[in-house]
């Protein structure tokens with residue numbers, strides 16, 4: 251019997267029991283849809299984390315004031331002001347460090363015409379944009395000259411620009427920060443969410459010197475909030491970390507045995523943890539979804555076993571008119587496979603639809619790759635073969651006389 | 658013993674020697690008399706040869722082992738001991754697949770209960786053995802329709818078994834048995850569920866097949882006038898052949 255004929259037989263048998271076929275298929279549909287949805291959500295989370303990581307800038311080390319003890323910051327950064335511009339310059343000249351960018355931050359209200367918007371204002375040096383690998387969408391970054399002469403220029407994050415200017419191009423316009431006029435030098439490119447969930451596009455940047463002298467007052471002259479440094483390469487991260495620790499201990503005159511008054515955070519380690527966690531979550535979600543697929547598979551096996559028993563006489567008749575064991579095996583295996591494949595296709599469609607709905611409803615990033623679809627399909631077929639095989643073999647192993655005599 | 662004249666080749670189509678069948682009753686017997694003893698012997702040293710073109714009736718009391726013998730002849734069951742050559746082939750040496758092939762190509766079955774596949778048209782029922790023989794769907798349907806015409810059911814091709822009368826169903830079953838041009842037709846009480854008139858019509862079909870196409874037919878019956886349509890009568894009693902002779906026309 252040709253494969254096509256056997257498929258025809260399988261479809262016919264399944265059509266005869268529409269309700270049962272449908273319900274069995276439903277188990278498969280739910281299982282496959284769950285797998286697709288969970289993989290989409292998991293991969294979405296992974297993508298989000300990876301985006302946040304790459305938006306951070308590469309080979310990044312962050313130095314904050316205050317010591318760490320047992321993992322937690324003892325004092326929130328900012329309450330002590332131990333880092334200075336001098337520290338930043340010294341770190342920048344370390345051989346393992348490519349660039350170091352000192353930062354000061356504060357919040358301020360911005361006005362443009364009738365619009366106002368409260369956001370984080372960060373004072374930075376031009377090196378900051380190199381460390382963060384951040385460029386402008388329109389206009390230009392400010393320069394060393396702006397830094398030296400403490401000009402009143404500002405770079406707007408995408409969100410801030412939108413909130414203040416709407417569809418207008420802000421470049422060349424004047425905004426007021428704490429009522430002082432600032433020339434908008436440009437608008438920065440989109441960065442998206444950071445690892446800790448903040449929107450990095452809700453920010454504005456001014457020259458560090460301008461910030462120190464004109465915006466944030468002059469509590470501790472020459473101190474900075476924290477600094478970001480970029481190592482020469484990924485391999486140099488640990489070396490840079492060690493060198494920075496040593497250098498700052500020296501500069502801060504910390505005696506042997508005394509705790510640091512600063513903390514160097516190696517972002518590579520942090521990102522490894524974050525992406526590892528995202529991966530684990532992705533796998534966990536997939537594993538949980540697989541359980542429902544397993545349940546669907548057991549449902550198929552159950553139905554096929556019932557079907558074999560119910561159709562024992564039919565099997566006997568088929569054997570009497572010349573069906574060999576392979577033909578009977580193929581018939582029942584194909585019935586299971588057809589349920590799985592049709593259910594799988596429907597499940598993939600529903601899974602994709604569900605993922606889209608989730609992304610719309612919760613605003614979560616979901617990612618569906620061809621790999622996900624193929625995996626779900628392969629999974630469905632494997633379940634069909636695995637759970638269909640035993641009942642099919644049972645049918646094929648029947649003895650013709652006994653099957654014929656079965657009531 | 659007056660054996661019928663047709664002996665096309667020297668060797669018989671069916672040759673059985675010392676056939677015994679013993680059922681072990683641990684399996685939960687299907688027969689009404691089953692129970693009690695561990696082993697029950699149903700066939701005792703049955704020897705029989707049937708030549709090509711013969712038309713044989715097997716008679717005997719209920720439980721005498723007729724169906725058991727037919728199932729063995731039809732390669733649906735295996736004997737406990739003894740030999741069976743079909744068309745000079747020792748059946749004991751064939752694999753499951755080869756037995757399926759023999760059932761498909763060499764033998765056509767007709768059962769008392771028709772045994773058609775439910776919810777499948779008469780046409781598809783008749784065509785199914787051809788599908789197992791590897792013929793494609795359209796060719797097998799063409800051939801199946803031919804046979805339905807031959808047995809007078811040309812107009813019922815699209816009917817399902819539950820829409821047909823008993824006689825019509827048995828004609829469908831006969832068409833199915835013939836579809837692969839078998840040398841042998843085995844019919845176990847083919848008229849058992851039919852009235853006298855319909856039985857006569859079905860027997861006429863068998864007689865025609867035997868006479869015009871030379872198909873060897875072995876049928877089991879309880880009725881003398883059915884047996885009278887055949888040309889040789891084998892009588893079984895308690896699993897033994899007690900009578901084997903030609904039927905007077």
Ligand SMILES: Nc1ncnc2c1ncn2[C@@H]1O[C@H](COP(=O)(O)OP(=O)(O)OP(=O)(O)O)[C@@H](O)[C@H]1O
Nearest residue numbers: 680686687688690691699719720721722723724725
């Ligand atoms: N699967 C089985 N297991 C045990 N005993 C069986 C089995 N099948 C048949 N028998 C026994 O074999 C004997 C012969 O049965 P068989 O069906 O061959 O009789 P029969 O001659 O065809 O009878 P009938 O005319 O009623 O159809 C019976 O006693 C029956 O109980």
Ligand SMILES: [Mg+2]
Nearest residue numbers: 723724725845
């Ligand atoms: Mg019987």
